[in-house]
Amino acid sequence: MPLRLVAEDVSVARGGRLLFEGVGFVADAGDLVELRGANGSGKTSLLRAIAGFLRPRAGRIAFEGVEEPPLALHYLGHLNALKGAASVRSHLSHWLGLFGGGIDEDVALERVGLTRQAKLPARVLSQGQGRRLSLARLLIAPRPIWLLDEPAAALDVEGRAMLCRLIDAHRAEGGLVVAAVHDVLGPTPSQTLQIGATT
């Protein structure tokens, strides 16, 4: 069965407040779904609901063509999951063990432009470099579905271009990307979803 992500009539509430209701989309392999909406409209919550971290109040989120959804997706939140005292390279070997399988650490570092920083502890990285390291996680263990929460945050011009290349390559390989964005991300989205009421 080909890869497909289906969200039907999804409602999410946080802290007793309904964030959005009736959100639905269908995404296939190679698609990029852009989530747009004001701060607090629920973009992150929708991504976390797709990742399985939180249960939607109503609606259905279904995966086709994958056996165990949590093992088929990467979640890149606004937190980079970095430990200050651990080196850049040790983060990659940690993720390699945590997610299993994957590509060589040096290749991943080169693709996100952190080769020279490999031995530095994560605490000395800038925000943008931390973001790049977090993006390397997407590469180290290949998974078909990427859930990206404002992936371009803190990235410089070159970093954004690198992110675009990663997303394009992932889509070309039959991956599926759902990204919450504010600015124009770069790659042409297959669909754009407006989250939250415009009132």
Added chain:
Amino acid sequence: MSAFAVTFRRDFALMWSGGGALAPLGYFLGATMLVPLAMGPDRALLAAAGPPLVWIAAALAVLATLERLFQADLEDGALDQMMLSPAPLEVLVFAKGAALWCAVGAPLALAGAPAAIALQAPLALVPAVVASLALGMAAFIGMGLVGAAVTASVKRGGVLIALIVLPFFAPPIIFGAAVAQGEAVTSALLILAGCALGACALGPIAAAAALRLQAE
């Protein structure tokens, strides 16, 4: 390396790299060294009442390490990544507990030897005290995982952890103190081993369930 191995390795390394593992050890030794000063020069009194105090110091020392155990992972997003691993969250929680035992529990049990001697425990009893502390630490950490997980999103949750887990610390302390006093050492050690096994088996399951709720 497996998800268990990398989780264990990272936690162990992080506990030692920041000197974080030395703090509970220093606390434990400091607290037990103060007891003779507070109790005065009466050796008989110290020999009678001192050794079980090793257990109070050990329980409090390990409590202090629990607050940040899962809180740090929740705050930096590492917990989300743990939930996307092929390894069950329970296994990764167990790995973190095992790392805590190796980094803090085992050194603390070894430090129990000089502490027990300073508190006038008979020399022949010292190996049993160390063994009982090693088992007791495993029991404390297994139970402590649950308290740490439940309070992971609570700022300054240390007091809350103490309220949650201290009642469960009672059985190991009772039997650990019996070992320290030289009463029914073998059977007390066996009961401590039972406490440790039970806590290590059930603690990670309950802690993982609590962490899944925290991630929402």
